[in-house]
Amino acid sequence: MIKRQINLVRLAAALIAQLLISTASLMSASDAATCVECPAGRVWNLNEPGCTKCPQGRCTDVGQCARCPPGTSQAKPGQRDCQPCPVGMHQPASGQAGCTACPAGEEAPSRGAINCTECRPGFNKSESGAQLCGACPAGSYSDELASLECQLCPPGQFSHTAGQSACQPCPAGTFANWTGASACVVCPAGRDQKHEGGLDCQACRRGFYKAYPAVDDCKLCQPGYYNRAEGSLGCLACPAGYYCPRPWVDPESCPALSVCPAGSYEPIQCRGPFLAADKSSNACQATASLYAVLSASAIVSVIVGLAVAGYVRAWRRRRRRRAGLVDASGAGAADFSDSMTAAAASATAGNERMPLIKGGDGGPVYSGL
Ligand SMILES: *[C@@H]1O[C@H](CO)[C@@H](O)[C@H](O)[C@H]1NC(C)=O
Ligand SMILES: *[C@@H]1O[C@H](CO)[C@@H](O)[C@H](O)[C@H]1NC(C)=O
Ligand SMILES: *[C@@H]1O[C@H](CO)[C@@H](O)[C@H](O)[C@H]1NC(C)=O
Numbered sequence: 001m002i003k004r005q006i007n008l009v010r011l012a013a014a015l016i017a018q019l020l021i022s023t024a025s026l027m028s029a030s031d032a033a034t035c036v037e038c039p040a041g042r043v044w045n046l047n048e049p050g051c052t053k054c055p056q057g058r059c060t061d062v063g064q065c066a067r068c069p070p071g072t073s074q075a076k077p078g079q080r081d082c083q084p085c086p087v088g089m090h091q092p093a094s095g096q097a098g099c100t101a102c103p104a105g106e107e108a109p110s111r112g113a114i115n116c117t118e119c120r121p122g123f124n125k126s127e128s129g130a131q132l133c134g135a136c137p138a139g140s141y142s143d144e145l146a147s148l149e150c151q152l153c154p155p156g157q158f159s160h161t162a163g164q165s166a167c168q169p170c171p172a173g174t175f176a177n178w179t180g181a182s183a184c185v186v187c188p189a190g191r192d193q194k195h196e197g198g199l200d201c202q203a204c205r206r207g208f209y210k211a212y213p214a215v216d217d218c219k220l221c222q223p224g225y226y227n228r229a230e231g232s233l234g235c236l237a238c239p240a241g242y243y244c245p246r247p248w249v250d251p252e253s254c255p256a257l258s259v260c261p262a263g264s265y266e267p268i269q270c271r272g273p274f275l276a277a278d279k280s281s282n283a284c285q286a287t288a289s290l291y292a293v294l295s296a297s298a299i300v301s302v303i304v305g306l307a308v309a310g311y312v313r314a315w316r317r318r319r320r321r322r323a324g325l326v327d328a329s330g331a332g333a334a335d336f337s338d339s340m341t342a343a344a345a346s347a348t349a350g351n352e353r354m355p356l357i358k359g360g361d362g363g364p365v366y367s368g369l
Contacts, residue, residue, distance in 0.1 A: 039051065040061045041053060041078040059074050075097050087109065090114060119146055121147070140159065141153060141164045153167035157169050157181065158184050170184035170198055173186065175187065191218075209232040223244075225247055226247040226250070239262055258270060260280065261282045270284035
């Protein structure tokens, strides 16, 4: 009887113990499901219970510590967010604690770069580091990708703004005789340059000139002007007594029977009786013999004229006398109306060759008859 009671007590104790154990395990499971939520940057660790920090290069807001993606990094443990790489740095791999500077000749112009980009032509970067590619300054250029250094423009070429991939040849009329020109120089007075890319300017040839510094070519002297020297700023007027057919040769002496006033392009030839008394005068002049000929012919004409007049008078007088009219007039000197009267009389006498105006009776009508 006593033994049986002992067995019952044991059974009850075992039941209670079983109950207690299962209750404890239930309570433990309930703790894990509802109480554990690690803060950002930390995760639950099964091996050593509790929240532990994410390592460098990994971050979380909740859940697992994820590897920072390419272009970002995280240097500190226990962080919620990854940091994008700053300008000038890059990170091609994931899960990294930091970003690396782009090498020389390459740059990362914006944040979060995975790869660096090569400097464009016209730009360069001589050192690795955080700085960006810089534009090649005026007077220099870079014609390739990823340049470390810019090249200076060679003589005869220039680049007038920064960031050029090539230099331009100096235009005609200008020159640059040094390296690294940002501009070319205009040819000075007395010199010109007909080609692009000039290293210097050439002196104007003889017969040509240029008065002012300009890109223009030297000009040929005007007709009648000349110069002997190279690199002239102007031309000389051809002196009197000379002529200048080609402005690059010395003035030529005025030939015989010609005149050459100052500024002559060609001699003026004197023709016939006109001669050059003075070669440097402005025009041909009549000679002394021409004057003699002219005066002689004038005298001869006067004499001939007088003789003809005398003969004509004498003839008229003879005609009048023959017509018997000289005595009727009673005067010694005949005048115009006299002679007309004589003509009329001869007409009435039957000479029909002279046309006359006749009156109604067929007789001549003249006033003063
Ligand atoms: C970065 O460079 C690597 C190798 O040079 C290339 O395979 C990859 O496509 C590049 N990524 C980007 C985003 O340019
Ligand atoms: C580019 O090259 C020049 C020399 O050619 C150098 O002085 C300059 O610092 C370089 N620019 C950069 C951004 O490195
Ligand atoms: C460049 O040209 C100028 C003017 O013609 C001259 O004075 C100078 O000596 C030249 N310099 C060189 C390096 O040839």
